[in-house]
Amino acid sequence: MDLTFSTTLIFCILVPLSLFFIFTRSETTSKTSTKLPKSYPILGSFLTIVKNKDRFVQWSSEIVTSTPNLTFPLHRNLGRWIIFTANPANVQHLLKENFHNYEKGEFFKTTLRDFLGNGIFNSDGQTWKFQRQVASHEFNTKSLRKFVETVVDSELSQRLIPILRKAAKEETVIDFQDILQRFAFDNVCKIAFGYDPRYLSPSLPKEKFAVAFETAVKLSSERFSSFIPLIWKIKKTINVGSEKQLKIAISEVRNFAKELIREKKQELEHKSSLESVDLLSRFLSSGHKDEDFITDIVISFILAGRDTTSAALTWFFWLLSDHAEVESEILREVKETSETASAYDEMKDMVYTHASICESMRLYPPVPTDSKEALGDDVLPDGTVVKKGMRVAYHPYAMGRVEKVWGRDWAEFRPTRWLERAEGGGEKWSFVNRDTFTYPVFQAGPRICLGKEMAFLQMKRVITGVVRQFRVVPVAEAEPTYVADLTAKMKGGFPVRIEERK
Numbered sequence: 105m106d107l108t109f110s111t112t113l114i115f116c117i118l119v120p121l122s123l124f125f126i127f128t129r130s131e132t133t134s135k136t137s138t139k140l141p142k143s144y145p146i147l148g149s150f151l152t153i154v155k156n157k158d159r160f161v162q163w164s165s166e167i168v169t170s171t172p173n174l175t176f177p178l179h180r181n182l183g184r185w186i187i188f189t190a191n192p193a194n195v196q197h198l199l200k201e202n203f204h205n206y207e208k209g210e211f212f213k214t215t216l217r218d219f220l221g222n223g224i225f226n227s228d229g230q231t232w233k234f235q236r237q238v239a240s241h242e243f244n245t246k247s248l249r250k251f252v253e254t255v256v257d258s259e260l261s262q263r264l265i266p267i268l269r270k271a272a273k274e275e276t277v278i279d280f281q282d283i284l285q286r287f288a289f290d291n292v293c294k295i296a297f298g299y300d301p302r303y304l305s306p307s308l309p310k311e312k313f314a315v316a317f318e319t320a321v322k323l324s325s326e327r328f329s330s331f332i333p334l335i336w337k338i339k340k341t342i343n344v345g346s347e348k349q350l351k352i353a354i355s356e357v358r359n360f361a362k363e364l365i366r367e368k369k370q371e372l373e374h375k376s377s378l379e380s381v382d383l384l385s386r387f388l389s390s391g392h393k394d395e396d397f398i399t400d401i402v403i404s405f406i407l408a409g410r411d412t413t414s415a416a417l418t419w420f421f422w423l424l425s426d427h428a429e430v431e432s433e434i435l436r437e438v439k440e441t442s443e444t445a446s447a448y449d450e451m452k453d454m455v456y457t458h459a460s461i462c463e464s465m466r467l468y469p470p471v472p473t474d475s476k477e478a479l480g481d482d483v484l485p486d487g488t489v490v491k492k493g494m495r496v497a498y499h500p501y502a503m504g505r506v507e508k509v510w511g512r513d514w515a516e517f518r519p520t521r522w523l524e525r526a527e528g529g530g531e532k533w534s535f536v537n538r539d540t541f542t543y544p545v546f547q548a549g550p551r552i553c554l555g556k557e558m559a560f561l562q563m564k565r566v567i568t569g570v571v572r573q574f575r576v577v578p579v580a581e582a583e584p585t586y587v588a589d590l591t592a593k594m595k596g597g598f599p600v601r602i603e604e605r606k
Contacts, residue, residue, distance in 0.1 A: 112139035114474065120482070121456060123381050125347075137293070139166065139167050139170045140171075140176055141153070141167070141178065142218070143179040143557055144185075147179040147180060147181055148178075148179035148182070148183075148185075148579070149178055149179050149180065149181075149332060150180065150181040151215075153178075153180065153276060155269075155397050157397075158587075160329075160588075161472045161473065161501050161586065161588050162501075162586070163497060163521060163589075164188050164499065164502070165472070165501050165502035165505060166228070167188070168188045168189065168190045168499055168502045169502050169505050169506055169507075170369055173487070173488070174189060174190040174191040174194075174486075174502075174506065175187060175188065175189040175190070175192060175484070175486055175488050176188055177262060177488070178320065179222055180331070181331060185491075185494050185495070186475065186494070186495040186496070186497055187320070187484075187488060187490060187494065187495070187497065187581070188473070188497050188499050188502075189484070189496065189497070189498055189499065189500070190454045190488075190499045190502040190503045190506055190541070191484075191486050192503070192541045193336075193485040193486065193541075193544045193547065193590050194484045194485055194486055194488070194496075194498070194543045195498045195503075195542075195544055196485075196541040196549075197485050198484075198496055198498060199415075199476075199477060199482055199547065199550075199551065200497070200541070200548065200549035201552070203369070203550055203551075204479075204483055204548055205374070205479050205480055205494065206476035206477065206479070207228035207229070207476060207477060208227070208228050208476065208477065209228075209475075209476065209477020209481060209495065210391070210477070211333075211477060211495065212226070212475065212477070213227070213228075214227050214529055215324070215327045215328060215333075216324055216327075217288075217326070218350070218351070218354055218402060219320050219321075219324045219354050219357075219371060219403070220404050221399065221400035221403070221406070221522070222400050223400035223401050223403060223404030224236060224239060224401055224404050224405075225404045225541050226275075226329075226400075226404065227406065232551075235376060235401055236550075236551075236554075237400075238346070238387070238390070239401065239405075239554055240318070240554055241390075242386045242387065242390075243554045243558070244326060245381075245411075246599075247381045248295075248381055248383075248386070249557075249558075249561070250381075250546045251381040251382070251401060252295060252558055252561060252562070253565070255291055255294045255295055255567070256291055256565045257565065257603060258563050259287060259290050259291055259294075259347065260287075260303065260566060260569045261569070263287070263290070263305070264283070264566070264569065264570070264572065265284065265569060265570075266284075266306070267304065267306060268570065268573075268602045269398055269573075269602075269604070270306070270576075271601075271602040272574060272601075272602040272603055272604045273604075275601065276601075277579055277599050277600065277601055278599070278600060278602065279597040279598060279599055279600075280418065280421060280576060280597075280599075280600045281414070281593065281594050281597045281598035282308070282597060283304070283420045284346070284414040284417050284418055284566075285410065285411075286303040286304040286308065287416040287566070288409065288410045288413050288414040289301065289303045289304075289314050289406075289410045290302065290303050290304050290319075290412075291409070291562065292405070292406050292410050292430075293384060293406065294385050294408035295383060295386060295404050295409065296402050297361075297364050297368070297382060297383075297384050297402065298368065298382035298384060298385060298407050301313055301314055301346055304314060304545065308422075309579040310402075312356065313356070313357065313360050313373070314358075316353045316354075316356035316357050316360070317357050317410075319349065320350065320353040320357050321351035321355050321407065321411070322589060322591065323347075323350040323353065323587060323592045324350065325350060325589035326346060332604075341582045345486065351425070357403065358399055358403070361399045361402060361403060362395050362399055362547075363589070364384070365395055365398055365399065365402075366395075366576075368384050368385060368388060369388060372385065372389060378592065379587045383402065383405060384402055387401070387402075399445060400572070407590070408553070408555060409555060409558075409559075411460075411470065411590065411591035412470040412471065412591055413470075413559050413562050415468075415562055415591050415592050415593060416464065416465050416468075416470050416559075416563060417563055417566060417567075418463055418467075418534040418593075418594055418598050419464055419467070419468035419586075419594075420460070420461060420464040420563070420567070421570075421576045421579060421590075421598075421600075422584060422594075423468075423517045424460075424571075425576055426517075427517055430460060430517065430519060431571070431575075433456050433519075433579050434456060434457050434567070435571055437454055437455075437456050437457055437573075438457070438568050438572050440453075441453065441568060447482045454546075455523065455532075455534065455535050455570070456523065457521040457564055457567055457568075458522075458560065459522035459523050459533070459535060460519040461560065461564070461567075462515070462522050462543075462545075463517060463518065463519045463521065463522060464545065465504075466504035466545070467504055467505075468586060468590055468592060469501055469545045470500075470501040470545070470591050471500065471503065471545075471590075471592070472499070472500060472501035472588050472592055473497050473498070473499050473501065474497060474498060474544075474588075475495045475496065475497035475498075476495065476575060477493065477494070477495050477496075478491065478492055478493065478494050478495075479492065479494065480492050484496075494606065496542060499588075500543075500544055500545050501581050503542070503543070503544065504543075509542060522535060522536055522537075522538075523535060524536050530542070540552060546559075572605075574602050574603060574604055574605060575602070575603040575604075575605060576600050576602060577601045577602070577603055578599070578600050579599040579601060584598065
């Protein structure tokens with residue numbers, strides 16, 4: 105029913121238009137590259153977009169990196185334009201210099217409002233600023249950092265390592281992407297709610313909250329890939345198909361979250377001091393009692409913490425499996441790190457591992473593109489004209505593939521491009537950071553990711569625990585397909601065999 109409805113609507117709207125305008129073809133106004141997609145009146149580049157819908161990130165990356173100014177306008181349809189850029193100067197203008205002219209915008213907020221409400225990732229202006237201030241205070245505490253260390257170490261030693269050891273002993277194939285997502289979901293729920301869903305239990309259960317959350321993410325993401333937003337809005341209004349499923353999933357997620365909030369409120373009312381350091385407890389104890397506000401911000405935090413770190417780790421372990429010299433160097437660094445060392449110490453000392461994570465995310469960023477909407481007319485530093493209401497998207501996936509930034513060997517996984525020998529010579533490496541506008545994997549400017557340090561702590565702890573004891577060996581020889589929902593994933597999962605190190 106859902107497929108028939110959508111197909112019929114598309115047919116009724118687009119076929120007459122394409123027949124009428126098929127002979128009135130026009131090229132895009134930009135003349136910077138022969139690769140720019142052809143544009144038609146009203147239809148825009150709809151036909152080419154549909155043709156490349158299964159590899160939109162790669163296709164748009166190929167175009168933007170082929171243009172002299174690393175920027176191109178895409179005419180989607182019905183007069184809607186979006187500008188893609190991989191130009192660091194444009195990114196700095198967008199995310200910092202002219203920050204107040206570029207917001208999430210109504211397109212983005214409307215698409216995700218049912219799921220994220222007015223949470224920090226789906227708000228602008230004073231609503232965003234207030235949440236940012238509250239969250240920033242809570243993230244910058246030693247007690248939260250210590251709590252994160254404890255949660256990650258517990259999940260690692262009691263769940264992830266035993267599951268990998270069992271897979272190695274029984275020589276079974278496991279989906280490592282699924283395992284890492286479950287690991288991240290348990291972690292982020294403990295950090296956010298103080299709640300343990302036990303999603304990474306040995307039986308790999310279909311935990312209700314986790315399944316509903318995954319469904320909500322998937323179906324919300326599909327709204328973005330709808331070439332005519334009116335289609336999903338009509339389906340939502342009459343409550344059919346994917347929109348009906350999305351409504352059910354979101355209801356389960358938000359009702360469950362509110363139930364946990366009420367329980368936490370009661371728990372805190374009977375305590376004279378704050379014993380828990382999960383984010384929910386911290387927010388409630390600081391005087392924020394509005395259930396919708398707390399639900400929005402905690403769900404946003406779960407979304408960010410669950411998908412980004414698991415996506416980054418999935419691609420990291422795939423790259424590591426194909427680069428023995430990198431694996432050997434990381435293993436050497438891991439062996440030099442005491443098993444009892446704090447995550448903070450690892451953060452400082454595991455320089456080569458840190459560089460390897462950055463290099464992995466350069467090639468396979470967890471969030472491949474991110475768009476903003478212009479509140480007023482503007483001109484980007486490269487001369488690109490932006491009209492009020494137009495969307496501008498910076499493209500981290502493409503930015504990691506710019507030859508004049510990363511060199512002719514940009515396609516190679518080479519962690520040493522982030523390193524230099526420490527002063528005085530010797531074997532010690534020193535990390536060389538890139539500015540956030542050249543490498544906006546964690547965003548940049550006022551909206552830079554608050555959980556950046558926490559994400560690195562978690563990833564390094566997982567890498568240390570896994571690499572010290574196991575080798576992750578992919579079953580398939582071909583490169584996995586990079587696909588993007590709200591965050592990037594491997595299409596079909598990441599089937600691997602686990603081998604114990606001797």
